Amino acid sequence: MKPMHIVVLSGAGMSAESGLRTFRDHNGLWEDYRVEDVATPEAWRDDRELVLRFYNERRKALLAASPNDGHRIIAGWESLHRVSVVTQNVDDLHERAGSTSVLHLHGELMKARSTRNPDLVYPIEGWELKAGDTCELGSQLRPHIVWFGEAVPLLPEAEEMVASADVLVVVGTSLQVYPAAGLAWCAPPSARRILIDPNPPSAPGFTVIAAGASAGLDQAANLLLD
Secondary structure: OOOOEEEEEEOHHHHHOOOOOOOOOOOOHHHOOOHHHHOOHHHHHHOHHHHHHHHHHHHHHHHHOOOOHHHHHHHHHHHOOEEEEEEOOOOOHHHHHOOOOEEEOOEEEEEEEEOOOOOOEEEOOOOOOOOOOEOOOOOEEEEEEOOOOOOOOOHHHHHHHHHOOOEEEEEOOOOOOOOHHHHHHOOOOOOEEEEEOOOOOOOOOOEEEOOOHHHHHHHHHHHOOO
16 A cells, blocks of 8 residues: 555544543533633633633543544554644543644643743643742743634644645544634645544535544545555
8 A cells, every 4th residue: 555644633522432521512511611711811811720720620531531442543554654633632642542743733731831931831740730830931831722712823734734635534523613624625636535423514525434433433444445
């Protein structure tokens, strides 16, 4: 088989199969929290303790979770192909499964960054980020997350990555969250496009696999052999 550049665009459905709660589904996180209260710059300004507690809870859940078969299938493709993952997820499950090229559009839960200089980013040891934890400039550290109302700084890099794909696999995302959803249409006309979703939206030009993430990726692996 000729080596290809496979670009995977992954969303919350990937993490859900590892037991991590998604935001928009039934029993999702937004049933417990208003997005305005925990995932905006205004929330950080108005109630820093609540925002820190919210992400500490997410971090604790992530540390208890493990990569699922879907994560491992994607990582396994690297034995034959160049594989790039562009993920809307803030967890590190792709990396823990063995993927070596992962771009996190919406930030990384296991990192914190300076509130004074956003280029100062630090790994978080354990699950807790506290008020009083500061960067080398002395300013409070915040979650390294792209909040609602903030720019997505890695979007141009993600667009370039998708534009170089021989195969684009979209999995675990409903293609409803912009600007990330627009990436699905950045692949070149020659690229093969595969969409995996248990309730797939209309997606002209895509081979659609109506299945969950892991089962769908298993089917996609067979398609890539054709």
